[in-house]
Amino acid sequence: MSPDLLREIATETGRHVVLVAISIGIATAIGVPLGIFLTRRPAWSRPVLGLVGVIQTIPSLALFGFLIPVPAIGGIGTRTALVALTFYGLLPVVRNTVTGIAGVDPAIREAGRGMGMTDRQLLVRVELPLAASVILAGVRVATVVGIGVATIAAAIGAGGLGVFIFRGVAMVDNRMILAGALPAALLAVGADLTIGAVERALRPPR
Amino acid sequence: MSGEPFVEFAGAGFRVAGGQAILRGLSLAVAEGETIAMIGRSGSGKTTALKLVNALLVPTDGEVRVGGRATTAWDPIRLRRRTGYVIQEVGLFPHLSIGRNVGLVPELEGWPAEKIRARVDELLELVGLPAADFAGRYPHQLSGGQRQRVGVARALAADPPLVLLDEPFGALDPITRTELQREFRDLQARLRKTAIFVTHDMREAARVADRIALMGGGQLIALGTSAELAAHTDPEVRAFLEAGAA
Numbered sequence: 438m439s440p441d442l443l444r445e446i447a448t449e450t451g452r453h454v455v456l457v458a459i460s461i462g463i464a465t466a467i468g469v470p471l472g473i474f475l476t477r478r479p480a481w482s483r484p485v486l487g488l489v490g491v492i493q494t495i496p497s498l499a500l501f502g503f504l505i506p507v508p509a510i511g512g513i514g515t516r517t518a519l520v521a522l523t524f525y526g527l528l529p530v531v532r533n534t535v536t537g538i539a540g541v542d543p544a545i546r547e548a549g550r551g552m553g554m555t556d557r558q559l560l561v562r563v564e565l566p567l568a569a570s571v572i573l574a575g576v577r578v579a580t581v582v583g584i585g586v587a588t589i590a591a592a593i594g595a596g597g598l599g600v601f602i603f604r605g606v607a608m609v610d611n612r613m614i615l616a617g618a619l620p621a622a623l624l625a626v627g628a629d630l631t632i633g634a635v636e637r638a639l640r641p642p643r
Numbered sequence: 644m645s646g647e648p649f650v651e652f653a654g655a656g657f658r659v660a661g662g663q664a665i666l667r668g669l670s671l672a673v674a675e676g677e678t679i680a681m682i683g684r685s686g687s688g689k690t691t692a693l694k695l696v697n698a699l700l701v702p703t704d705g706e707v708r709v710g711g712r713a714t715t716a717w718d719p720i721r722l723r724r725r726t727g728y729v730i731q732e733v734g735l736f737p738h739l740s741i742g743r744n745v746g747l748v749p750e751l752e753g754w755p756a757e758k759i760r761a762r763v764d765e766l767l768e769l770v771g772l773p774a775a776d777f778a779g780r781y782p783h784q785l786s787g788g789q790r791q792r793v794g795v796a797r798a799l800a801a802d803p804p805l806v807l808l809d810e811p812f813g814a815l816d817p818i819t820r821t822e823l824q825r826e827f828r829d830l831q832a833r834l835r836k837t838a839i840f841v842t843h844d845m846r847e848a849a850r851v852a853d854r855i856a857l858m859g860g861g862q863l864i865a866l867g868t869s870a871e872l873a874a875h876t877d878p879e880v881r882a883f884l885e886a887g888a889a
Contacts, residue, residue: 548734551697551807552748552797553723566738641738642783 442616446601450620453597456590457583457624460519464526465576471527472534472572473560482535489528497586500524501593518587518595525586526579533575537568570640577632584625588617598624647711648672649805649837650696654705656861657691665691667861668705675804676835680848682883683858689841692858693807696839697726709805724748727798727806727836731813733790735782741767741793742778748801766796769830788819795827799834806838812847824850845869845883857883 475482495503500521504511510520541564549559565572591599601617604610650673657666666688673679681689694700695707698719706713709722735744743750745766746759754762764774770792782790791811798806812820828851831838842848848855849869857865857872859879865872872880 542732542734544730544732544734545736547699548728548730548732549736551699551723551726551728551730551734552751553720553726554751555720558751563736567736642781643737 438616446598446616446620449596449598449600449617450624452595453584453587453599453621453624456515456518456522456587456595456597457580457628460522460587461526461576461580461583463519463523464530464579467523468527468530468575468579469534469572472531473538475531475535476538476564477556486528486532486535489531492524493528497521497525497589498592501589505593513594515590515595517593518590518597522583522587522590526583529575529578529582530572531575533578534568534572537571537575538564540571541567567641570636573632573636573639577629577636580628580632581625584621584628588621647675648708649675649677649710650839651708652692652695652705653708655692655695655702655707656704657688657695657700658703665861666695666702669863670705671856671863671866673837673839675837677854678831678838678840678852680840680842680852680855681858682842682845682848682855683864684843687858688861689858690809691861693809693839693841696805696807697723697728699723724752724801725803725805727800727803729791729794729798729806729808729811731810733782733794735790735793735797737782739781740778741772741780741782741785742774744782744793745778745797745800747797752801762800766799767793769799770796771826772796786819787815788823791815791823792826795830799836804837806836808838808840810841810843813842820847827851845886 471485475485492500501517504517504521505513511517545563545567546559549563554562587597588599588602590597591603598617598621602614605613605615605617652669652671655666655669656664658664669688669692671679681692683689691700695702695714696709698714698717701715706715708714709717709726714722735741736747739747742760742763746763749759749762763778767774767777772789772792777785777789777793782793785793794811798808812823815823824847831851840848840851842851845855854866854868855872856863857880865875865877865880867875873884875881875884
């Protein structure tokens with residue numbers, strides 16, 4: 438492998454990580470408050486989760502394609518990729534936030550209310566800490582999926598490790614494909630293990 | 644057992660949204676410093692009555708007065724911070740240490756850290772769990788009886804004048820249960836809190852309470868000391884007495 442290719446792999450790995458980190462960051466920043474909102478308005482839960490779920494079923498290449506002509510968020514390049522990846526990350530984060538908070542023992546919630554906690558105190562001091570590991574599991578799934586989907590982002594000019602995969606497919610060069618696929622797979626495994634470890638540390642004792 | 648009623652149910656009723664009445668026309672005065680046991684079968688309305696006191700539920704008929712003021716006129720948060728609450732499932736926060744569980748209401752009330760620590764130590768001592776050993780532990784490291792003691796300590800943390808207990812010892816084995824009943828009685832002899840103690844066990848009611856209120860079908864059936872109830876002829880009262888004697 439030439440030093441040039443190695444340098445290129447390092448650059449694209451960096452772009453790949455940035456793409457995923459930013460989009461998952463945004464998905465979490467939107468998804469957790471949205472999930473909290475849904476636990477306060479259970480009637481909205483089904484339609485919103487349904488809608489977010491539908492986005493998940495759109496094939497990723499198609500979603501990238503759909504977004505290109507959309508003004509403001511679309512076009513060729515990184516911005517479109519970020520939007521698409523954020524959409525994909527939303528479902529696991531929102532769903533796990535709802536599940537995590539709903540899974541808090543009703544006796545614990547009642548004790549908190551009975552002790553005179555406000556809704557906000559109950560959320561911040563009890564519900565979120567107890568749901569944290571479940572919410573993080575959602576972030577983990579979103580991240581691992583995002584690392585995979587981000588390889589497609591190369592197709593719309595957003596760069597990332599997909600660059601090598603598309604190049605390798607065009608050139609019928611398996612080594613070139615592996616130059617993208619292998620780092621992507623390692624990233625996914627690494628993210629899974631790292632976030633998984635934090636998740637276990639946050640799991641409440643029982 | 645003197646002075647003004649501290650808690651007063653005045654024709655209090657509670658009806659769920661569908662229209663079914665869970666509690667009807669309950670009138671009952673609990674004097675300051677008195678312990679009243681509310682006893683009844685499942686679905687008799689006793690837990691509902693208890694939740695009306697700390698405004699977890701709001702009466703749909705009549706009213707409940709605490710300290711002379713209707714619960715609906717209280718800020719519910721203030722009312723609950725001044726009312727200790729112990730439930731059967733204990734509801735200790737599993738992610739907080741025993742010390743932080745006990746010190747939670749003082750913490751919410753913004754006490755200085757040093758004062759909270761001193762209070763936690765004092766309370767854990769009071770329920771027989773020395774702080775040096777227990778304050779740093781977590782709920783899952785305690786036995787059921789110890790957890791329930793922590794639940795009592797937590798309810799007393801901000802020194803509330805009123806304590807509500809909803810089958811607090813219901814999930815414990817008979818020996819631990821008897822121990823805790825005795826400890827509760829001793830504690831009450833010293834603290835003289837106004838207390839409402841919900842149970843379905845007549846013997847427990849007789850051990851912990853000054854007076855017993857027997858509930859059935861959402862209504863108050865009988866009220867009196869255990870000796871007075873023993874002389875009662877109402878079939879529901881007899882049924883409870885006989886179940887307790889068995």
